[in-house]
Amino acid sequence: NAGVMQNPRHLVRRRGQEARLRCSPMKGHSHVYWYRQLPEEGLKFMVYLQKENIIDESGMPKERFSAEFPKEGPSILRIQQVVRGDSAAYFCASSQDESNQPQHFGDGTRLSIL
Amino acid sequence: ELKVEQNPLFLSMQEGKNYTIYCNYSTTSDRLYWYRQDPGKSLESLFVLLSNGAVKQEGRLMASLDTKARLSTLHITAAVHDLSATYFCAGGPMEYGNKLVFGAGTILRVKS
Numbered sequence: 622n623a624g625v626m627q628n629p630r631h632l633v634r635r636r637g638q639e640a641r642l643r644c645s646p647m648k649g650h651s652h653v654y655w656y657r658q659l660p661e662e663g664l665k666f667m668v669y670l671q672k673e674n675i676i677d678e679s680g681m682p683k684e685r686f687s688a689e690f691p692k693e694g695p696s697i698l699r700i701q702q703v704v705r706g707d708s709a710a711y712f713c714a715s716s717q718d719e720s721n722q723p724q725h726f727g728d729g730t731r732l733s734i735l
Numbered sequence: 736e737l738k739v740e741q742n743p744l745f746l747s748m749q750e751g752k753n754y755t756i757y758c759n760y761s762t763t764s765d766r767l768y769w770y771r772q773d774p775g776k777s778l779e780s781l782f783v784l785l786s787n788g789a790v791k792q793e794g795r796l797m798a799s800l801d802t803k804a805r806l807s808t809l810h811i812t813a814a815v816h817d818l819s820a821t822y823f824c825a826g827g828p829m830e831y832g833n834k835l836v837f838g839a840g841t842i843l844r845v846k847s
Contacts, residue, residue: 625777652833663739663823663837664778677834712777719833721766723780 623648625715625727626695633733634703642698642730646715653696654724655688658710670696700732708734737762739826741838749846751813756822756841758807764826767800767807768835772821781822782809814845 626645634640646653651672656664666680670690681688685703690696700707710731714724738761748754758767766785770778782791784800784807791798795818797810807824821842825835 654833654835656837661840663839664825664835666834666836669833677832679834714778716833721783721785723768723770723783724833724835725780726770726778728777 625650625713625725627711627713627727627730629730630728631731631733633735635735636704637702640700640703640707640732642700642711642713642732643695644698644713644715644727645695646713647717647725650715650717650725652716652718653690654714654716655696655698656712656714658712658729660709664712667698703732703734705734708732737764737827737831737836739764739824739836739838741822741824741841743841744839745842745844747844747846748811748814750815753813754811756809756811756824756843758809758824758826758838760805760807760826760836762805763828764802764805765829767824767826769798769807769809770823770825772823772840774821778823811843814843816845816847819843819845 653670655667658664668688669677685701687699710729712729714726716724740759769781772778782798787802789800795812800807821840823840825837
């Protein structure tokens with residue numbers, strides 16, 4: 622499967638724990654985007670990364686959230702000290718470059734906070 | 736800041752009927768995308784519209800873009816049950832780089 626791969630598909634955490642969400646872009650894609658989808662809402666942009674660089678993090682909450690896309694390995698979205706309001710579906714998308722071609726999405730990680 | 740509004744948010748229609756979903760955006764958007772999402776699944780790209788007057792068709796779906804009116808439409812012709820899904824439009828001016836702003840989505844239910 623050459624699509625965008627996200628894992629885990631489902632993640633349950635207790636309040637105060639850390640959540641790590643992983644995303645491997647499509648083969649040949651070096652641009653990664655993270656979006657959050659709350660129930661019955663559209664997707665909200667969080668962050669845009671290229672290898673080893675954060676390009677736009679204007680949608681990231683200022684605290685507890687961080688993202689990286691290392692030279693080797695998947696992109697990671699990390700949420701520290703999770704709270705109930707972090708419960709959502711987190712989608713990763715990738716693109717080959719900065720052209721207008723559509724972003725390709727993964728299946729998402731459903732994060733539930735107990 | 737760009738805002739994208741879709742209407743209706745929920746659409747229930749009979750098989751065989753036609754209908755249109757509207758996507759209005761508040762400021763300039765240099766590109767407009769339509770995506771489909773099935774429950775619990777990812778988003779599937781349907782159309783990319785890049786210029787005023789652009790029209791694209793795939794099967795029973797046709798999308799158009801009017802940049803002067805800041806409006807895109809997704810027209811459904813002779814709906815079938817398999818079209819039941821949530822449809823999102825998304826856009827963004829070039830100054831946003833690759834950041835996309837999504838509408839809230841339109842839940843489409845096609846009844847047999």
